[in-house]
Amino acid sequence: MNQPKPTRVGPSVPVILVRGLRKRCPACGQGKLFHRWFSIAEQCPRCGLKFERIEGHWIGSVGMNTIITFGLVLIALIVSLLLFINSDIPQWYVAIGLGILALTIPPLIDPFTRTFWTAIDIAMRPLEATEVDWTVVDPDAVGVNSAAGPMNSADGNTPGP
Ligand SMILES: [Zn+2]
Numbered sequence: 108m109n110q111p112k113p114t115r116v117g118p119s120v121p122v123i124l125v126r127g128l129r130k131r132c133p134a135c136g137q138g139k140l141f142h143r144w145f146s147i148a149e150q151c152p153r154c155g156l157k158f159e160r161i162e163g164h165w166i167g168s169v170g171m172n173t174i175i176t177f178g179l180v181l182i183a184l185i186v187s188l189l190l191f192i193n194s195d196i197p198q199w200y201v202a203i204g205l206g207i208l209a210l211t212i213p214p215l216i217d218p219f220t221r222t223f224w225t226a227i228d229i230a231m232r233p234l235e236a237t238e239v240d241w242t243v244v245d246p247d248a249v250g251v252n253s254a255a256g257p258m259n260s261a262d263g264n265t266p267g268p
Pocket of ligand 1 (some may be wrong): 153
Protein backbone atom coordinates (compact mmCIF):
# COMPACT_ATOMS: atom_id res chain seq x y z
CA MET A 108 0.00 0.00 0.00
CA ASN A 109 1.19 3.47 -0.80
CA GLN A 110 0.58 5.03 2.62
CA PRO A 111 1.53 8.73 2.74
CA LYS A 112 3.84 9.78 5.58
CA PRO A 113 1.95 11.38 8.48
CA THR A 114 2.45 15.13 8.46
CA ARG A 115 3.10 16.96 11.69
CA VAL A 116 0.39 19.50 12.46
CA GLY A 117 1.14 22.60 14.50
CA PRO A 118 4.43 24.37 15.23
CA SER A 119 7.74 22.69 14.36
CA VAL A 120 9.83 20.98 17.03
CA PRO A 121 12.49 23.76 17.20
CA VAL A 122 9.74 26.38 17.64
CA ILE A 123 8.11 24.29 20.38
CA LEU A 124 11.43 23.84 22.23
CA VAL A 125 12.44 27.53 22.02
CA ARG A 126 9.02 28.57 23.35
CA GLY A 127 9.48 26.14 26.24
CA LEU A 128 12.93 27.54 27.03
CA ARG A 129 11.43 31.05 27.10
CA LYS A 130 8.80 30.10 29.72
CA ARG A 131 6.06 30.32 27.11
CA CYS A 132 3.29 27.99 26.03
CA PRO A 133 5.00 25.50 23.68
CA ALA A 134 1.86 25.17 21.57
CA CYS A 135 0.96 28.83 20.88
CA GLY A 136 3.79 30.95 22.33
CA GLN A 137 1.65 32.67 24.97
CA GLY A 138 3.66 34.15 27.86
CA LYS A 139 2.67 35.11 31.43
CA LEU A 140 1.65 31.55 32.32
CA PHE A 141 2.79 31.80 35.94
CA HIS A 142 0.68 33.33 38.70
CA ARG A 143 3.72 33.26 40.98
CA TRP A 144 7.27 31.99 40.32
CA PHE A 145 6.40 28.38 41.15
CA SER A 146 2.74 28.39 40.18
CA ILE A 147 1.95 27.70 36.53
CA ALA A 148 -1.58 28.13 35.21
CA GLU A 149 -3.51 24.89 34.83
CA GLN A 150 -4.03 25.59 31.16
CA CYS A 151 -2.89 28.13 28.58
CA PRO A 152 -5.20 31.20 28.60
CA ARG A 153 -4.82 31.52 24.80
CA CYS A 154 -4.90 28.03 23.26
CA GLY A 155 -6.33 26.03 26.16
CA LEU A 156 -3.47 23.51 26.40
CA LYS A 157 -3.56 21.71 29.76
CA PHE A 158 0.09 21.75 30.83
CA GLU A 159 -0.16 18.63 32.99
CA ARG A 160 -0.84 16.46 29.93
CA ILE A 161 -0.81 13.21 31.87
CA GLU A 162 -0.76 12.40 35.57
CA GLY A 163 2.83 12.62 36.80
CA HIS A 164 3.80 15.01 34.00
CA TRP A 165 5.83 17.28 36.32
CA ILE A 166 8.14 14.45 37.43
CA GLY A 167 9.93 15.00 34.13
CA SER A 168 10.58 18.66 34.88
CA VAL A 169 11.82 17.82 38.39
CA GLY A 170 14.20 15.26 36.87
CA MET A 171 15.43 17.77 34.31
CA ASN A 172 15.89 20.38 37.04
CA THR A 173 17.96 17.91 39.10
CA ILE A 174 20.17 16.95 36.15
CA ILE A 175 20.83 20.61 35.19
CA THR A 176 21.62 21.51 38.82
CA PHE A 177 24.04 18.57 39.21
CA GLY A 178 25.70 19.50 35.93
CA LEU A 179 26.18 23.16 36.91
CA VAL A 180 27.46 22.27 40.39
CA LEU A 181 29.89 19.80 38.83
CA ILE A 182 31.17 22.46 36.41
CA ALA A 183 31.52 24.92 39.30
CA LEU A 184 33.42 22.29 41.31
CA ILE A 185 35.85 21.63 38.44
CA VAL A 186 36.37 25.35 37.82
CA SER A 187 36.99 26.06 41.52
CA LEU A 188 39.44 23.16 41.73
CA LEU A 189 41.35 24.56 38.78
CA LEU A 190 41.29 28.12 40.16
CA PHE A 191 41.90 27.53 43.84
CA ILE A 192 43.92 24.30 44.02
CA ASN A 193 47.15 26.11 44.83
CA SER A 194 45.66 29.15 46.52
CA ASP A 195 45.32 30.05 50.18
CA ILE A 196 41.52 30.11 49.99
CA PRO A 197 40.17 27.59 52.52
CA GLN A 198 38.42 24.60 50.94
CA TRP A 199 35.30 25.16 53.01
CA TYR A 200 34.75 28.47 51.18
CA VAL A 201 34.45 26.45 47.99
CA ALA A 202 32.20 23.92 49.70
CA ILE A 203 29.87 26.67 50.95
CA GLY A 204 29.81 28.27 47.50
CA LEU A 205 28.86 24.96 45.90
CA GLY A 206 26.20 24.39 48.56
CA ILE A 207 24.67 27.81 47.84
CA LEU A 208 24.61 26.97 44.13
CA ALA A 209 22.98 23.61 44.78
CA LEU A 210 20.25 25.31 46.83
CA THR A 211 19.59 28.33 44.61
CA ILE A 212 19.69 26.86 41.09
CA PRO A 213 16.63 24.54 41.40
CA PRO A 214 14.12 27.27 42.40
CA LEU A 215 15.62 29.71 39.88
CA ILE A 216 15.22 27.38 36.89
CA ASP A 217 11.97 25.71 38.02
CA PRO A 218 9.55 27.66 35.75
CA PHE A 219 11.83 27.19 32.74
CA THR A 220 12.16 23.44 33.28
CA ARG A 221 8.36 23.20 33.55
CA THR A 222 7.61 24.82 30.19
CA PHE A 223 10.66 23.19 28.55
CA TRP A 224 9.63 19.77 29.78
CA THR A 225 6.12 20.36 28.43
CA ALA A 226 7.75 21.33 25.10
CA ILE A 227 9.77 18.09 25.02
CA ASP A 228 6.61 16.15 25.83
CA ILE A 229 4.76 17.80 22.91
CA ALA A 230 7.75 17.11 20.63
CA MET A 231 7.55 13.43 21.55
CA ARG A 232 3.75 13.13 21.75
CA PRO A 233 2.25 15.65 19.30
CA LEU A 234 -0.81 17.67 20.24
CA GLU A 235 -4.09 15.88 19.75
CA ALA A 236 -7.10 17.22 17.90
CA THR A 237 -9.09 18.19 20.98
CA GLU A 238 -6.16 19.32 23.12
CA VAL A 239 -5.84 22.93 21.93
CA ASP A 240 -7.69 25.61 20.00
CA TRP A 241 -6.19 24.99 16.56
CA THR A 242 -7.33 28.35 15.17
CA VAL A 243 -4.75 29.83 17.56
CA VAL A 244 -2.04 27.15 17.39
CA ASP A 245 -2.01 26.49 13.65
CA PRO A 246 -4.67 28.25 11.54
CA ASP A 247 -3.41 26.33 8.47
CA ALA A 248 -4.29 22.98 10.03
CA VAL A 249 -7.69 22.92 8.36
CA GLY A 250 -10.18 20.52 9.81
CA VAL A 251 -8.16 19.32 12.80
CA ASN A 252 -10.95 20.28 15.15
CA SER A 253 -13.25 17.93 13.24
CA ALA A 254 -13.79 14.35 14.33
CA ALA A 255 -11.04 13.13 12.01
CA GLY A 256 -8.17 14.25 14.27
CA PRO A 257 -4.94 15.99 13.23
CA MET A 258 -3.13 12.96 11.85
CA ASN A 259 -6.00 11.75 9.69
CA SER A 260 -6.82 15.16 8.26
CA ALA A 261 -3.22 16.01 7.54
CA ASP A 262 -1.93 12.84 5.91
CA GLY A 263 -4.37 12.72 3.09
CA ASN A 264 -6.46 9.86 4.44
CA THR A 265 -9.65 11.81 4.08
CA PRO A 266 -12.08 10.11 1.73
CA GLY A 267 -11.57 11.20 -1.86
CA PRO A 268 -13.15 10.47 -5.24
ZN1 LIG B 1 -1.02 28.14 24.44
